Amino acid sequence: MGGAVVQRSETLILGFPEALAEVLRHAAGIQPPAPETVSLLDASGRVLAQDIAADRDQPPFDRATRDGFAVSAQQWSAGQRLRIAGQIRAGEAWPSAATQPSAATQSSAAMKPGEAIEIMTGAAVPPGADAVAMIEHVVRDGDHIHAAPGRRLQPGENIVPRAAEAAQGQVLLPAGTPIGAAEIAVAAASGRAQLAVFRRPTVAIVATGDELVELDQAPAPHQIRNSNGYALAALVAAAGADPRRLPIARDTLADVRANIADGRQCDLLLLSGGVSAGKYDLVEEVLAEFGAEFFFTGVRMQPGKPVVFGRLPAQAATSDAAPQPACYFFGLPGNPISTQVTFHCFVQPLLRAMCGAGASAPNFVQATLAEEVHGKPGLTRLLPARLHHDLERPEVHIVGWQGSGDQTANARANCYAVLPDGRDLIPGDVITVLLR
Secondary structure, X not given: OOOOOOOOOHHHEEEHHHHHHHHHHHHHOOOOOOEEEEEOHHHOOOEEOOOEEOOOOXXXXXXXXXXXXXXXXXXXXXXXXXXXXXXXXOOOOOOOOOOOOOHHHHHOOOOOOOEEEEEOOOOEOOOOOOEEEEHHHEEEEOOEEEEOOOOOOOOOOOEEOOOOOEOOOOEEEOOOOEOOHHHHHHHHHOOOOEEEEEOOOEEEEEEEOOOEEOOOOOOOOOOEEOHHHHHHHHHHHHOOOEEEEOOOEOOOHHHHHHHHHHHOOOOEEEEEOOOOOOOOOOHHHHHHHOOOEEEEOEEEEEOOOXXXXXXXXXXXXXXXXXXXXXXXXXXXXOOHHHHHHHHHHHHHHHHHHHOXXXXXXXXXXXXXXXXXXXXXXXXXXXXXXXXXXXXXOOEEEEOOOOOOOOHHHHHHOOEEEEEOOOOOEOOOOEEEEXXX
């Protein structure tokens, strides 16, 4: 391949909102991967490939929401004295073996007029009862009860009716839903020991630079360890994909070419470093040799301005190689905070779509700024910050840092404060926060 020289075009350097919109536009066009079946617990962190429907009504019976007595609301509110006919615990049917030992009497399950049945939270309300009187509102006199003064009941009070949560056959979780603990619980309640989930996309990770060494090597005074490769692998795995770390690409055209050729066999290619305008920043040049289409070659943001987004074209089969589908790529800046910020802003939304969850923006929330911050004209700034959760007013504090190479400051942060172009901010201003 020839050594094409790539000039940065200002038309490909976008504002932050425009760059995010461009990524989301491509994410919206991604088809989900093929499905596979896994065990229920192995589905955590994956994306559902098939609807989950209720296999029966939920709840499957009228369920008591309080400890107390199942009663007729009309009789109770009228102050009628009711005889305690028995007790129902969660998991028992009425009449229970303890209250009705004869199998012949099991068929007459309705509570009779003038009766009350002691009931526990979660138990099935017996026929003949239409409310549950809370134990705190009951006056007990031997084997009879009546309402405490001023206590009334409406029909249905302290009861969740059968099928109120979902009717049999109703879709509870549609395909495309990311699976966490709440979704695992719904699937388990529906009797699903296995789930159809989308295949994890593979993501090639290439860190570039002569200054990098792997962890099993002792760095010279002028070298640094390859932390970006590990950080990106952790971020990719947390996003639900399968990271594939490739060898460090040295600052030569041949080495960068070889790594890109290997990496494009995955579903997504991430390159860290080599995307600035320096003499040995070779990533864009080599991507152009592969026929890359560039959607942007920079974003007006800090940190992360040199970030690149594009797609390598599909390749037909040859005598030496199998066919290759088109492959999206990101060239991420090499400074660690820049790498991670641009991952959260741009890579993660695309990766969610590749996992089958559809197109969705990063996790932005609003919070109150705790201190004064000066803006920079023409740049959206994303600064390491700590979000202090408060019941009434979450507050965000900027973390002191020494620039985009300060990994320790980044580890002290739990979010990024998103500061708009050029605007000076004061304590009390409401700003956008990027969760991570």
